[in-house]
Amino acid sequence: MRVxxxxxxxxxxxxxxxxxxxxxxxxxxxQIEAGSPTVLIGPNGSGKTTLLRTAMGLVSPTQGRxxxxxxxxxxxxxxxxxxxxxxxxxxxVSANLSYALSVARIPRRAERIKELLSMVGLANLGKRSARxxxxxxxxxxxxxxxxxxxxxxxxxxxxxxSLDPASTKAIxxxxxxxxASGIKVVISTHDLGEARRIGGEIVLLHRGRVVETANAGExxxxxxxxxxxxxxxxxxxx
Amino acid sequence: xxxxxxxLQLVLTGDxxxxxxxxxxxxxxxxxxxxAALIAVPFVAFVALNRFPGRxxxxxxxxxxxxxxxxxxxxxxxxxxxxxGPLGPLGLLFTPTAMIIAQAILVTPIIAALTRQTIxxxxxxxxxxxxxxxxxxxxxxxxxxxxxxxxxxxxLLAGFGRAAAEVGAIMIVGGNINGxxxxxxxxxxxxxxxxxxxxxxxxxxxxxxxxxxxxxxxxLARWAGEKMA
Numbered sequence: 001m002r003v004x005x006x007x008x009x010x011x012x013x014x015x016x017x018x019x020x021x022x023x024x025x026x027x028x029x030x031q032i033e034a035g036s037p038t039v040l041i042g043p044n045g046s047g048k049t050t051l052l053r054t055a056m057g058l059v060s061p062t063q064g065r066x067x068x069x070x071x072x073x074x075x076x077x078x079x080x081x082x083x084x085x086x087x088x089x090x091x092x093v094s095a096n097l098s099y100a101l102s103v104a105r106i107p108r109r110a111e112r113i114k115e116l117l118s119m120v121g122l123a124n125l126g127k128r129s130a131r132x133x134x135x136x137x138x139x140x141x142x143x144x145x146x147x148x149x150x151x152x153x154x155x156x157x158x159x160x161x162s163l164d165p166a167s168t169k170a171i172x173x174x175x176x177x178x179x180a181s182g183i184k185v186v187i188s189t190h191d192l193g194e195a196r197r198i199g200g201e202i203v204l205l206h207r208g209r210v211v212e213t214a215n216a217g218e219x220x221x222x223x224x225x226x227x228x229x230x231x232x233x234x235x236x237x238x
Numbered sequence: 239x240x241x242x243x244x245x246l247q248l249v250l251t252g253d254x255x256x257x258x259x260x261x262x263x264x265x266x267x268x269x270x271x272x273x274a275a276l277i278a279v280p281f282v283a284f285v286a287l288n289r290f291p292g293r294x295x296x297x298x299x300x301x302x303x304x305x306x307x308x309x310x311x312x313x314x315x316x317x318x319x320x321x322x323g324p325l326g327p328l329g330l331l332f333t334p335t336a337m338i339i340a341q342a343i344l345v346t347p348i349i350a351a352l353t354r355q356t357i358x359x360x361x362x363x364x365x366x367x368x369x370x371x372x373x374x375x376x377x378x379x380x381x382x383x384x385x386x387x388x389x390x391x392x393x394l395l396a397g398f399g400r401a402a403a404e405v406g407a408i409m410i411v412g413g414n415i416n417g418x419x420x421x422x423x424x425x426x427x428x429x430x431x432x433x434x435x436x437x438x439x440x441x442x443x444x445x446x447x448x449x450x451x452x453x454x455x456x457x458l459a460r461w462a463g464e465k466m467a
Contacts, residue, residue, distance in 0.1 A: 056370055076372050087367045090385040090463075099381075103373050129465070149371065 006152045007068040007079045008034045008184055010055050015064035017050055017208075024050045026208040027064065032153075036200035037175070037185040039216070041192070043237045047208040048188035049084070052155045055186065056081045077104075080151040084158045086142035088130035093122055093141055096130045100148040116144040120174055136167025143174055147183070154178060156187040160194060172197055192232065196220055204228050206237055245439035256437065260444055263421040266334055266408070267401035270341030271349070271394055277342070278350040279390070283379040286357040300354070303347035308340075312407030315340040319411065332413035337421070340407035345397040352393040356386045388463025395456040402448055 010032040017025040025047050032038055032055065040048045053059040054066060057076050068074040089096050094113050101108045117123045120140035125133065130141055139159055146154055156175065160168040175198065179185045189195055195202055195216065202219040204212045204227065211227045212219065223229045231237055248256050285296055317323050319330040319339070330336045360382045368378055383390065405423035412419035414428055422441045429438035 058366060058369060076370060081370045083366060083370075087363055089364075089367075089381070100371060103371050103377060 006034075007074060007076075008032070008152060009069070010153065010186075011067045011070075012051075012054075013065045013067075015054060015061040015066055017047075017054060017059055018062040024208050025054065025061075028208075028210055030203065030210055030213070032184070032186055034152075034184050037179050037187060037198050038201045038203060039195045039198055040186065040188040040203050040205060041190060041195050041231070042205035042211075043190060043231070046205040046237075048190075048205055049157050050208075051205065052081065052157050052186065052188055055079075055153075056155055078151055079153040079155065080146035080149045081155040082139070082142045082146050082157065082159055084161055086138060086145075088133070088138055088141065091130060092127050093117070093130050093133070094126040096141060096145055097148050100145040104149040106148070106150060112148070116148055119147070119177070120144040121170060134167075136163050136170065139163065139167070139171055140174065143171070143178070147178060151183060153184045153186065156185065158188055158190070160189070160191070168194075192220075204231060206231075244436035245443060248436060248440040249443055253440070256440055256444070258417065259420055259422055259425050259441060262334065262419070263402065263423070264448075266337045266421060267341060267398055269338045270345055270401045271398045273338065273342040274346040274349050274397060275394055278346050279353055279383065280379070282350045282354040283357055283383065286354050287361055287375070287378060287382075297354070300347055300350045304351055306344060306347065308344055308404050308406035309410065311343045312340050312410030315343065315407065315411045331411065332415060332419060334412070334419055336411040337408040337419060340411045341401045341404055344404060344407060345401050348400055349393055349397045352396065353390060356389040356393065357382050360386050388459045391459040392456040392463070395452050395459065399449060399452050399456075402445065402452070 012028045012030040015025055015028045016023060028047075028051065030051075040051060042048055050059060054061060056079060057068075057074070058081075065072065068079070089099055091099065094117070097113045097116055098108045101112065106112070113126070114123065117126055120143055122133075122137060122140055122144070125137065130138070133141060143156075143159070159175070160171050163171065172194065175185060175187065179198075179200075185198075185200075187198060189198075199216040202212075202214055202216050203210055204219070204225075206227050212223065212225045214224070219228065220232065223232055227237060282300075285293060285300075315336060316331070319325045319328070319336050321331070330339070361378075364382065364385070368381065373381065403423065405427055408419075408421060409424050409427070412421070412424065414420050414424040420428075422445050426438045426441050426445070429435070429441075
C-alpha cells in the first residue's frame with residue numbers, strides 16, 4: 001500500500017453505498033479538488049454524511065471506486081474529519097490535542113498545543129475535562145484536534161448543527177481561517193445561509209445522487225435543476 | 239471478658255498472630271487480582287475489539303465462569319499441583335503460590351466479564367474517532383484501557399472483594415497451615431469450629447472493614463469516572 005503525498009483529488013467513480021437493502025449513495029461521480037471549500041448541501045437523508053464518511057475511508061463503497069491522490073486504499077494519514085457529534089476522549093482539553101499529535105506521530109510540543117488552543121479560542125480551558133465543555137466548545141476542540149493531524153483535507157459533517165448563532169459564527173470563522181491556510185475543506189450542511197457564507201463549490205445531493213454542482217455564486221443565483229430551484233426556494237425536497 | 243471484647247482487643251492491640259494472617263490474606267488476594275488482571279485485560283480487549291468465529295461462545299463461557307464454585311476451582315488446582323499432577327514436581331501444594339493460583343482462577347472471569355463490558359461500551363463510542371485518527375490496534379487497546387481506567391479500577395476492586403472473601407478453594411490447596419497458609423477466611427472457619435471465637439470475631443471485623451473500604455474505593459473510582467465522563 002502506497003501512501004499518497006496528498007489525499008487530493010478525492011475521486012468518486014460511480015460510487016454506490018447500500019446498507020440493509022437501502023441505497024444511500026447512488027452512483028456518485030464526483031471529484032473533490034484542492035482549492036476553495038466544497039459545500040455538500042441537501043435535505044436530511046440525502047447522503048451527505050455517508051459521502052463524507054466514504055471520502056474519509058470509514059465506509060467502503062458497495063460498488064464503484066474511490067481514490068485519494070490517485071491511490072486506492074490510502075490510510076487516512078493526511079485527511080481528518082469532524083463528526084456532527086464529536087466524541088471527546090476522557091481527558092483534559094490539552095490531553096485530547098496531545099493524543100491527536102501523538103497518533104499522527106507529530107512531536108507533542110507544548111507550543112503547538114497552545115497555538116491550536118488559541119486558534120480555536122480555548123486557550124484558557126486547556127486543563128478542563130474535555131467532556132465538560134459546552135457543545136460549541138467541543139466542536140472547536142474537535143476542529144483543533146483535526147488540525148493537529150496536519151491534514152491536507154478536512155471533512156466537516158454539519159459542524160454547526162444545533163449550535164447557537166454565536167457558536168456558529170465562531171466555528172465558521174475558524175473554518176474560514178483553516179480554508180485560508182491552504183487546507184481543503186469539505187463541509188456538509190443543510191443550512192443555505194451557511195453554504196452562502198462559506199462559498200466555494202456547492203454540491204447538491206438528493207436521494208443519494210449528485211443533482212447539481214456549481215460554484216456558490218452560480219448555484220445560488222441561477223440554479224439549473226428543478227431540485228436546486230426547489231431547495232433554494234425553501235420547498236421540501238422529499 | 240466476652241469473646242467480642244477480646245476480639246476488639248486483639249484488633250486494637252495489633253495482635254501479631256492476627257496481623258500475620260491479615261498480611262498473608264492481603265498478599266494472596268492482591269497477587270491473585272494482579273495476575274488475573276494481567277491475563278484478563280489484554281484477552282478481553284482482544285475479544286471486545288475483534289470479530290472472530292466462536293466469539294459469542296467465548297463470551298458465554300467467560301460469563302458462565304463467573305459462577306464457578308470455589309471448591310471446584312480448588313479441586314482443579316489441587317489436581318494440578320498435587321504430587322501426581324502435572325505441576326507436582328514444583329512442590330506448590332499447600333503453599334501461598336497455590337492459593338494465589340486458585341484465587342486467580344476464580345477472579346479472572348469476573349475481571350474479564352466486567353472489563354469486556356467497559357471496553358466494548360467505550361469502543362462503541364470511540365470507534366469512529368479512533369479509526370478516523372488512524373490509531374493502530376495496540377494504541378486502540380491502550381487508549382480504551384486508559385480512558386476506562388476508573389471503571390477498570392472498580393472492576394479490580396470487585397475482583398479483590400471476591401478473592402478476599404473466598405475460603406473453599408484456598409482451604410483445599412493451602413491447607414490452612416498456621417503461620418504459613420492461614421488466611422482470614424480459613425482462620426475464621428477453623429477458630430469457629432474450635433470454639434475460639436475471639437480470634438474468629440477479630441478477623442471477621444478486619445475482613446468486614448476491608449470489604450467496606452474496598453466498596454468505598456470502588457464507589458470513589460466510579461464517582462471519579464463519572465466526573466471525567
